[in-house]
Amino acid sequence: MFTYIQELIDKSQGSISISDFMNAVLYHERYGYYTSRLPLGKDGDFTTAPEISQLFGEVIAVWIMHTWEKLGKPSKFSLVELGPGKGTLIHDIIRVTKKYSSFFNSMLIHLVEISLTLRKIQKEKLKGLDVNWHKDIDNLPEQPTIFLANEFFDALPIDQFVYRDGQWYENRVTKQDDGVSFQCVALKSRKKESWVPVLATQTTNGKLFNGAVVEICSTGVEILKKLEKKIHNNKGAALIIDYGYVYPAYKSTLQSIKQHKYANFLENVGNSDITALVNFQALRDSLKHVDCEILTQREFLYLFGIKERTQALMKSASDEQKNRIFSEFLRLTENMGTLFKAMLLIALLKRSKQRNYFIVNELFKKQSESNKEVIREYWGDDEKASDVNKIYVEFLEEVKQEVKKRLDEEFPGIPNDIKGIIENLKYAELPSSNLTNTSIDYDQKKEMRKKYQIEVKDAFEMGVLNNTQ
Secondary structure (H helix, E strand, O other): OHHHHHHHHHHOOOEEEHHHHHHHHHHOOOOOOOOOOOOEOOOOOEOOHHHHOHHHHHHHHHHHHHHHHHOOOOOOEEEEEEOOOOOHHHHHHHHHHOOOHHHHOOEEEEEEOOOHHHHHHHHHHOOOOOEEEEOOOOOOOOOOEEEEEEOOHHHOOOEEEEEEOOEEEEEEEEEEOOEEEEEEEEOOOOOOOOHHHHHHHHHHOOOOOOOEEEEEOHHHHHHHHHHHHHHHHHOOEEEEEEEEEOOOOOOOOOEEEEOOEEOOOOOOOOOOEEEOOEEHHHHHHOOOOEEEEEEEHHHHHHHOOHHHHHHHHHHOOOHHHHHHHHHHHHHHHHHOOOOEEEEEEEEOOOHHHHHHHOOOOHHHHOOHHHHHHHHHHHHOOHHHHHHHHHHHHHHHHHHHHHHHOOHHHHOOOOOHHHHHHHHHHHHHOOOHHHHOOOOOOHHHHHHHHHHHHHHHHHHHHOOOOOOOO
């Protein structure tokens, strides 16, 4: 792979874009990270939410059935997962939904997977089930479709642009001694590139500072637009879950994971994962024909019943099983709860039904005084906005109170040492608002998150969560 990258650089007059570098390293047919090995699981480089707990897949199954009802219970619909990994998520969804025959018999399963290694594992896990595999989404059947994409967009190639002294520069990859390194070069005019209008918008928003980094994932936007077209034309929906941000961080978010630890992908070309935080705001801004909602993973999981499902599982569990279930619950809702976002898309239905389906995310961020203004933007009717505002304010207050409840009150019987850790988790967690607070230095943010991660890791490794009474 390293030799191949050097050849690409030589052919491109000394440097290649970060997106070209990522495309080659991750997706080369023979040497690519995702196409030539098994990256997931204990023996791989990283673990995704479906591998952590069955709770994740079960909650998503509830969302899918709920969405199917909102779409009018079509007699035939496609459930499409992009990048299904080992097939664990779709397996859990099938396990839950097969109990509901009218729903299950209407579902046709399609998996979009380019890795032959992962396809083989998926086929073994889903043996005996009617499943269709695809290399892309272009040839899916034209019928109502619900899309799933869990930790799919973070692995798509990005480009990085740097703002300095009123000008834009591009971070590129070049050769250096016996390796490769980043090189910041003046940005050449390429009017047809998709990132041109994005940079133009960033330049006029008044938030840029010297050294600000803007990351653009053109491939992600292209894929999302294809999903949008299918959702709009065929009356469908989508759920995209990934780690990312809604407001630009203006810093590089590129990272590499090898054997569950951070690695330098410039020194380990082709042998480690490369990802970037997903810019959910950029994805949302690209949409025109579907309705969109962005929640934190915690909000999404709570809204679709993870607390109730966890309680139900713990009632009949052994002490050892309770420890495991509760640890998994914490990991999904606390450790990953705010860094990961859930982006929901749905075809524009009748307006009266549509606004009762989605929770207007902006309401989570604003005081009740301004709620009516937010809803008016959606309804365009003062009288209707006033009525709907009352419903949403009451509902959101219930949601907020639910999320704020002490976990030790929700799970009676948890010993005192676990209660202490729960409390620490609540206070040690880095609020998402701090991620975009420009008054906090980037290194400070990094240290805050690192400290939180270490505290959580130590709590588990020291056995604090291993003595449920």
